[in-house]
Amino acid sequence: MSGGSKDRLAIFPSRMAQSVMKTRLKGAQKGHSLLKKKADALNLRFRDILKKIVENKILIGDVLKEASFSLAEAKFTAGDFSHTVVQNVSQAQYRVRMKKENVVGVFLPLFEAYTDGPDTYDLIGLGKGGSNIARLKKNYSKAVELLVELATLQTCFITLDEAIKITNRRVNAIEHVIIPRIENTLTYIVTELDEMEREEFFRMKKIQAKKKKDRAEAEAIAGEEALNQAAPHDGQVIPNILDNEDDVPVLF
Secondary structure: OOOOOOOOOOOOOOHHHHHHHHHHHHHHHHHHHHHHHHHHHHHHHHHHHHHHHHHHHHHHHHHHHHHHHHHHHHHHHHOOOHHHHHHHOOOOOEEEEEEEEEEOOEEEEEEEEEEOOOOOOOOOOOOOOHHHHHHHHHHHHHHHHHHHHHHHHHHHHHHHHHHHHHHHHHHHHHHHHHHHHHHHHHHHHHHHHHHHHHHHHHHHHHHHHHHHHHHHHHHHHHHHHHHHHHOOOOOOOOOOHHHOOOOOOOOO
16 A cells, blocks of 8 residues: 555545545635635725725825814814813714624624714804805815715725735635645545555466466366266276287287
């Protein structure tokens, strides 16, 4: 029996084991194909999110710059209204709810900003600077929405990065460990079965040769027994007169 030093599964070589290994190999190849497609889909979404992150960071810089300029304008026209804002703060108007999006089995968190309750700052700037304060609120609302969207993109970016690493490790494990191990096991089983067939063929030839030899010996013994039965009971062989050198008168 051949041993082999390759990495393979410890299994007894048989036709059933060969069938099981073929099924496992087919399943491993199909799983590798599906995981490869999953990794490609995750990489595609990962690059799309990365592109959006770059765009949002550039955009949020411009929005915050405009919001800061609006705050300076509002303070210039309406004066310092920070104490009024602090007095009206009782609860957060902007809240964030979280949803989930399924991307080929990976759940990505999605944050959504929404306003809760009435606007408590609608009377600020009633005397002067009302338009600038309204523009200020609009700019900062847009900045908050962009920050929430950027937080969503950053969280999805990190989640996808971990999912891609795990998926790639699984793909590499199936491609470089599991499939070669199953293929080595199949090669071992086929080699052992071929060797068993050769041994069985040689054994059958030896058995046939032995049977043929035993049959010939049996026929020879049977022929001797038949010849002995035709001889006299004393066991003496009848002499041939032609073999005798003496002249024996023959009467006709």
